[in-house]
Amino acid sequence: MSAVTAVYARLLHASACRRRHRPGQAYESLCRALEDGFAERIVRPFLEVPGAVTLLDQFIGRFGHFNEFADEIRKHPAADRSAAAPRLTGKEMSVLQQLPSGLTADRIAADMGVSVNTVKTHLRGIYHKLGVGARADAITRARTHGLI
Structure with a gap:
């Protein structure tokens, strides 16, 4: 080969x-x-x-x-980064947009008026769709896709 x-x-x-x-x-x-x-x-x-x-x-x-x-x-001029961004729900996007601020899941839940378990469920969905396992990786991947 x-x-x-x-x-x-x-x-x-x-x-x-x-x-x-x-x-x-x-x-x-x-x-x-x-x-x-x-x-x-x-x-x-x-x-x-x-x-x-x-x-x-x-x-x-x-x-x-x-x-x-x-x-x-x-850095090659022909480098293509146009892979489609994953589709996140509106609530997942709301949670994702708060991740760079460093807020805890409890604080995000309080700001959104939902339970912390709901936020954790959204975080699991975000991590799964972005193919990551941690908050920092989710932020990096979301920035790569232009989601935040």
């Missing part, structure tokens, strides 16, 4: 893992794609596989000695 084909295969796998909310596997495949493409500076697959540049954005700074190569790809 050629290096270009290997990079495409790894990126397609990473993209599928991302859609299935498996960030660890997506990261692993993305790292292998960078490794496969590094020696020959293979960039085109990263630009052509939907969501590949967004994945690079998501894991920025976590690629070890491949960080510079990842940055080259991310």
Whole structure:
């Protein structure tokens, strides 16, 4: 298998893992794609596989000695970040918009006039739809998608 084909295969796998909310596997495949493409500076697959540049954005700074190569790809003029943003409900958007403020779930609940369990349910929905497991990651992903 050629290096270009290997990079495409790894990126397609990473993209599928991302859609299935498996960030660890997506990261692993993305790292292998960078490794496969590094020696020959293979960039085109990263630009052509939907969501590949967004994945690079998501894991920025976590690629070890491949960080510079990842940055080259991310800064390429043809880098496409137009992957569709997940659809959040109106209440999920209300909760999401309050996350950068650092408010606790209790405080968000009080501000919205709902129970803390309702806010926690919305947070679980947000995390699931954004494919993350923590508040900071949700904020980063939401900013990437232009949601906040």
